[in-house]
Amino acid sequence: MKIALVKEMRQMDKLALDNYGIPAILLMENAGRAACAAMAQQLKGLTGKTICVLAGSGNNGGDAFAAVRYMVNQGARVKVFLAGSAAHLKPPAAMNRDICVKMGMEIQPLETARDWEKLQLVLRFANGVIDGLLGTGFSGPLRETAARLVQLVNASGCPVVAIDVPSGINADTGAVVSDAVQATVTVTLGLPKPGNFLCPGASYTGKLVVDDIGLPLELLAVHIAQQSIDQRLIQSALLPRKRDAHKGSCGRVLVVAGSLGMTGAAALASAAVLRAGAGIAVLAAAESLQAVLAVKLTEVMTRPLPEAEPGVLGLTALPALAPLAAGYDVLLLGPGLGRAAETGELVRQLAAAANKPLVLDADALFAYQGHTAALKELSQTVVLTPHLGEMAALLNISVPALRADLLNLCRRAAREWNVILVVKSECTIVVYPDGGVYFTSTGNSGMATAGSGDVLAGTIAGLWQQTKTDMAPLAGVYLHGLAGDLAAAGKAEGLIAGDILQALPAARRTLSDETEKA
Numbered sequence: 412m413k414i415a416l417v418k419e420m421r422q423m424d425k426l427a428l429d430n431y432g433i434p435a436i437l438l439m440e441n442a443g444r445a446a447c448a449a450m451a452q453q454l455k456g457l458t459g460k461t462i463c464v465l466a467g468s469g470n471n472g473g474d475a476f477a478a479v480r481y482m483v484n485q486g487a488r489v490k491v492f493l494a495g496s497a498a499h500l501k502p503p504a505a506m507n508r509d510i511c512v513k514m515g516m517e518i519q520p521l522e523t524a525r526d527w528e529k530l531q532l533v534l535r536f537a538n539g540v541i542d543g544l545l546g547t548g549f550s551g552p553l554r555e556t557a558a559r560l561v562q563l564v565n566a567s568g569c570p571v572v573a574i575d576v577p578s579g580i581n582a583d584t585g586a587v588v589s590d591a592v593q594a595t596v597t598v599t600l601g602l603p604k605p606g607n608f609l610c611p612g613a614s615y616t617g618k619l620v621v622d623d624i625g626l627p628l629e630l631l632a633v634h635i636a637q638q639s640i641d642q643r644l645i646q647s648a649l650l651p652r653k654r655d656a657h658k659g660s661c662g663r664v665l666v667v668a669g670s671l672g673m674t675g676a677a678a679l680a681s682a683a684v685l686r687a688g689a690g691i692a693v694l695a696a697a698e699s700l701q702a703v704l705a706v707k708l709t710e711v712m713t714r715p716l717p718e719a720e721p722g723v724l725g726l727t728a729l730p731a732l733a734p735l736a737a738g739y740d741v742l743l744l745g746p747g748l749g750r751a752a753e754t755g756e757l758v759r760q761l762a763a764a765a766n767k768p769l770v771l772d773a774d775a776l777f778a779y780q781g782h783t784a785a786l787k788e789l790s791q792t793v794v795l796t797p798h799l800g801e802m803a804a805l806l807n808i809s810v811p812a813l814r815a816d817l818l819n820l821c822r823r824a825a826r827e828w829n830v831i832l833v834v835k836s837e838c839t840i841v842v843y844p845d846g847g848v849y850f851t852s853t854g855n856s857g858m859a860t861a862g863s864g865d866v867l868a869g870t871i872a873g874l875w876q877q878t879k880t881d882m883a884p885l886a887g888v889y890l891h892g893l894a895g896d897l898a899a900a901g902k903a904e905g906l907i908a909g910d911i912l913q914a915l916p917a918a919r920r921t922l923s924d925e926t927e928k929a
Contacts, residue, residue: 412621414637414850415602417547417582423601423630431627436503438624439470442574442600443477443507445622449572449598450478450539451485458486460538463530463569465560466508466518467544467578468495473504474574474600475543479511490533492519492526494544494556521556530560534567542573542592547582547604552589561590570595576606577615585612586815593617600624602631603639605818608838608850637818637848640841644849645889646922648882649874658690662876665739666711666869667732667761668746669696669704670754671722676747676773676865678707679908683869684743685710686915687890688877692869693739695732697722725753729760736765743872745775746865754778759785768792768875772868776801786828793828794884796868798835822846833871833884835864839892841884849885853892857899862908867891870915893918 415423427433451457462482466472472493479489491511497518500508508518520526534540542564544557553561561579564571571594576582579591582604594617599607603621606612623631638644652661664684669677677696684692691712696704698715699722705713716732719725736742742765744758755778762769768791771779776797779786783805786793797805803813806820813820817834821842825832832842837856841849871887878886894914899906 412639412641413602413631413635414605414608414639415635416605416637419635420547420601420604423626423633426630427626433625433627434503435470436506438600438626439473439477439503439507441622441624442474442598443479444481445598445600445620445624446474446478446541446543446572446574447481447485449596449620450482450541453570453572453596454539456485457482459488461488461490461533461536462539462541463533463537464489464491464541465544465564466491466493467546468493468497468499468504469546469548470501470504471543471546471574472500473507475541476504476507476511478541478543478574479516480514483514483516489516490519490537491516492521492530492533494521494560521560527559531563534563534569537567537569540564540567540569540571542571542578542594544592545578547575549578550581550586553579558589561592565590565593571617573597573617575600576604576612580606580612580615582606584815584817585609587611587615591615596620598622601626602635605637605850609814609817610837613838636846637850639852640849640885640889641852642889642922645886648878648886649922650877650879652877660876661688661690662741662873663691663739664689664693664741664743664872664875665736666692666694666743666746666872667696667724668694668743668748669700670724670747670749671697671700673747673749674700674703674707675862678704678711679862679865679912680743680746680772680869681711682708683866683912683915684873686912687870687873687887688919689873689875692873695735697724719751719753723749723751723754724757725751726757726760729757729764732757732761733764736761736767739767741768741770741872741875743770743772743868745772745778746868748774750774750777762789762793766791768794770794770796770868770872772796772864776805780804783828786830789829792881793830794833794871795830796833796835796864796871798864802832802834818848822848831881831884833867833888835867839888841888843881851888851892853889854895855899857902857904857906858892858895858911860907863895863911866908866911866915890915890918890922893921897921
C-alpha cells in the first residue's frame, strides 16, 4: 500500500475534483461514514451510546460533523463541541455543520468557563469520543485551547476514534511537539500517512484503519515514493527455488564479524544467513576466536584470520580476505567486529577492494563515521543497516534532529552515498538512492533486544541470491519482522534474538503457504 505525504494527499483531493468531478463535500461525507463505522465497531453498536464529538474549524472538523449524522441515525446520543470559530469553516465543513443544526443538534462553542464545564460533564459519561480537532495540516506545538482539549480527552479514559491522524501529530514525520490525542482507533483517509507509522506519532495512533473515502483507484495508485512492505510485495520479490538447486546456487555469503567478547553477534548474523535460506555461510574472524566460534556454530563454516591483537582484526587480515571475497555472492561486514582504528581501516579497504555486494552493519558502520565520502567511491551495491543512533552519527547530527526530518535526511543520504539504507526503529524503513522509501508492516516492541539487528543483517545477506535485484533488504526486513511476530506470540517481552533466528524458517514458510492458497 502506498503511504502519502500531506502534499500528495492534497494533490489527490485536487485531482479528484479537477479530473473526476468529485467535490470535497462528497469526500467529507465518506470520511464521516468511515469514522461512524469505526466507532460503531469499537462500541459494538451505537444505540443508546453517548458520543462526544470534538470538531475543529478545518476540514477535519467537517469530517466530524458528517460523522454526527450517521451516528445519530444509528441511535447514538451525540454531543458536539466546536473548537475554533464557526466563521472560519470552509464551505464543505460549514455545510455539514448546518446539516447538524437543521437536525436539531446543538453545536456547543468552547468560549466560556461554563462551556468547558459542559464538555467535562459530557466526557465523564461518554462512551466514546470522535477526534476531529486537527487534521493532517497540523504541525508544531498545540495552541492553548487544543492542548486543553487533548488533555481532557486523554484523561477521560474513553475510547477515541481519530480522523486521519490523532490531533497533535505531524502527519509527515510523526512528531509530537507538546501533546497528542491517544487514539484507540485512527481512521486515516485515502492513504495512510508517515505519521501513522513513525514514533512518537505511531504510539498515539492505536489501531490503524485505512479508508479510501471513494477516491478513484487510479489516483491512489499514482506515483508516490513511499509504500509499505507488505506480503504481496515480498512474495513478488522472492525467487522460486529451482528443482535442481544446490547449496552454491542458493547463495554463498562471507561474513566478517566478531571480536573478543562479541562472538555472539558474529554467530547470530552468520546463522541467520542460513536460516534465511542461503546455501553457504562462511564466518571469517580473528584466529584466536576460532575455538569459541567452532563450539557456537555447526552448519556455518569458519575461516580464522591473522589478527592485529588477540581477538581484533586489522590490516594484517586484508591479504587473506581480499581474494577470499572473490568466491562469494555477497559480503556481510560488521556484527561485533569491534571499533579499533585498524579494524575500521580494514573495513574500508576491504569494501573498496571487493567487487561484491556489501551489507554493512554495526561496527562496519562505525568505520564510516567521518568517512562517508568513501561510500560514494564504492561501485557495487551497498546496504547500510543503521539504527537511529548509528544513522545520526553517520550524518553527524543528533537523534532528535534525525527524527524531526527522517525521510528527507535519509533520502538525501541514500542518494549522495549511493547506498540502500535500512534504518532500524519502531518502524524500520528501507530507503533507495532513487528516493523510494518502504515502511515495514511487521515486527513488534519485543524485538528491542540485543542481537536482533545482527539477525536482520544476516537475513538480508542470506536472501541476496534468492530475491529479485536489490530487493533483499525489503524481503529481509519483512521476514525478520514476521519471525519476530511469530516468536513474540509465545515469548512477548521475553523475546531474545535467538528466538527470531529460530522463527525465520517458519516466517518464510508462512509466505509459501499463502502463495499456495492463492
